[in-house]
Amino acid sequence: xxxxxxxxxxxxxxxxxxxxxxxxxxxxxxxxxxxxxxxxxxxxxxxxxxxxxxxxxxxxxxxxxxxxxxxxxxxxxxxxxxxxxxxxxxxxxxxxxxxxxxxxxxxxxxxxxxxxxxxxxxxxxxxxxxxxxxxxxxxxxxxxxxxxxxxxxxxxxxxxxxxxxxxxxxxxxxxxxxxxxxxxxxxxxx
Amino acid sequence: xxxxxxxxxxxxxxxxxxxxxxxxxxxxxxxxxxxxxxxxxxxxxxxxxxxxxxxxxxxxxxxxxxxxxxxxxxxxxxxxxxxxxxxxxxxxxxxxxxxxxxxxxxxxxxxxxxxxxxxxxxxxxxxxxxxxxxxxxxxxxxxxxxxxxxxxxxxxxxxxxxxxxxxxxxxxxxxxxxxxxxxxxxxxxxxxxxxxxxxxxxxxxxxxx
Numbered sequence: 001x002x003x004x005x006x007x008x009x010x011x012x013x014x015x016x017x018x019x020x021x022x023x024x025x026x027x028x029x030x031x032x033x034x035x036x037x038x039x040x041x042x043x044x045x046x047x048x049x050x051x052x053x054x055x056x057x058x059x060x061x062x063x064x065x066x067x068x069x070x071x072x073x074x075x076x077x078x079x080x081x082x083x084x085x086x087x088x089x090x091x092x093x094x095x096x097x098x099x100x101x102x103x104x105x106x107x108x109x110x111x112x113x114x115x116x117x118x119x120x121x122x123x124x125x126x127x128x129x130x131x132x133x134x135x136x137x138x139x140x141x142x143x144x145x146x147x148x149x150x151x152x153x154x155x156x157x158x159x160x161x162x163x164x165x166x167x168x169x170x171x172x173x174x175x176x177x178x179x180x181x182x183x184x185x186x187x188x189x190x
Numbered sequence: 191x192x193x194x195x196x197x198x199x200x201x202x203x204x205x206x207x208x209x210x211x212x213x214x215x216x217x218x219x220x221x222x223x224x225x226x227x228x229x230x231x232x233x234x235x236x237x238x239x240x241x242x243x244x245x246x247x248x249x250x251x252x253x254x255x256x257x258x259x260x261x262x263x264x265x266x267x268x269x270x271x272x273x274x275x276x277x278x279x280x281x282x283x284x285x286x287x288x289x290x291x292x293x294x295x296x297x298x299x300x301x302x303x304x305x306x307x308x309x310x311x312x313x314x315x316x317x318x319x320x321x322x323x324x325x326x327x328x329x330x331x332x333x334x335x336x337x338x339x340x341x342x343x344x345x346x347x348x349x350x351x352x353x354x355x356x357x358x359x360x361x362x363x364x365x366x367x368x369x370x371x372x373x374x375x376x377x378x379x380x381x382x383x384x385x386x387x388x389x390x391x392x393x394x395x396x397x398x399x
Contacts, residue, residue, distance in 0.1 A: 014264060017265070163373060
């Protein structure tokens with residue numbers, strides 16, 4: 001009898017102890033998150049900003065564009081920025097898109113000219129295999145440079161990097177969606 | 191008294207030797223094979239991964255050892271995983287905030303340190319039975335052993351597969367890299383040859399004694 005009671009009290013201590021451990025870990029994470037979250041967010045914003053500047057080197061400012069996207073496009077397109085020159089004239093659009101690679105999402109910023117061709121492609125973040133899939137996403141690498149000047153019909157003709165077929169396809173998919181959106185943007189004259 | 195001090199010193203020395211060489215997590219115990227094969231495509235990735243895991247090992251070993259009488263045996267694995275995951279998340283946030291380029295190149299493999307079996311193995315086989323200080327030291331030694339192994343493997347793979355070391359071109363213009371070594375199959379090959387070499391040296395050392 002007493003043995004049984006003993007067992008019961010022992011079992012009750014397990015969840016309590018686990019809760020104590022989890023709470024302590026959560027507290028630690030909350031503190032570290034408080035210390036780093038701002039820095040991480042500003043790092044990311046900084047990165048997108050400098051990526052846009054790298055595509056449109058002449059631009060003096062970027063402004064967020066509110067554009068009605070279709071349901072399908074909403075899944076991959078997150079932000080559209082208009083690049084403005086010194087006289088507030090439109091230079092083109094920077095479209096943030098997501099393509100699906102081998103290891104997950106690849107986020108890109110695609111710069112589109114006023115004639116609907118690609119100005120430049122910048123990779124913001126990805127989870128491709130380091131040293132294998134990531135080779136396709138190298139800045140100034142074989143893949144990204146092929147897109148420069150390509151129109152929507154030419155994107156499919158870009159050749160993938162060997163060993164990184166999925167990652168290359170993910171980038172192509174992202175660029176095609178961005179060009180489609182940009183085509184409608186330009187037609188409707190935003 | 192002096193003898194006790196001496197034996198303690200020997201114990202610590204043994205921990206360091208075991209962690210780095212005689213019980214090297216990668217070459218002798220064959221633990222943590224997934225990150226070993228996956229991230230060793232460049233030296234900077236290998237060192238980054240090794241040091242991140244070392245950090246987690248030191249802290250998880252220390253705290254698990256500190257709590258070893260508090261944690262009931264029945265839920266010890268769950269408790270260990272929570273503590274390890276906590277420290278891994280700390281590493282992930284710090285690396286993302288202050289070492290962005292490393293965060294980009296290691297990507298997914300930082301959160302995957304949670305399931306790195308080296309860390310759980312040290313928690314279960316060492317930290318749960320020893321003093322906090324010795325456990326932290328064991329974490330440091332095992333982590334350095336892991337880092338050393340990753341550095342050697344990644345140096346060979348980067349050199350042969352890409353012609354560079356730490357990103358610098360060292361093989362000259364005419365060298366055409368063997369892409370195979372960078373690809374997953376090359377990881378297995380390099381690892382296999384290194385394990386064979388380590389075994390050979392160990393056997394030879396034993397024979398001479």
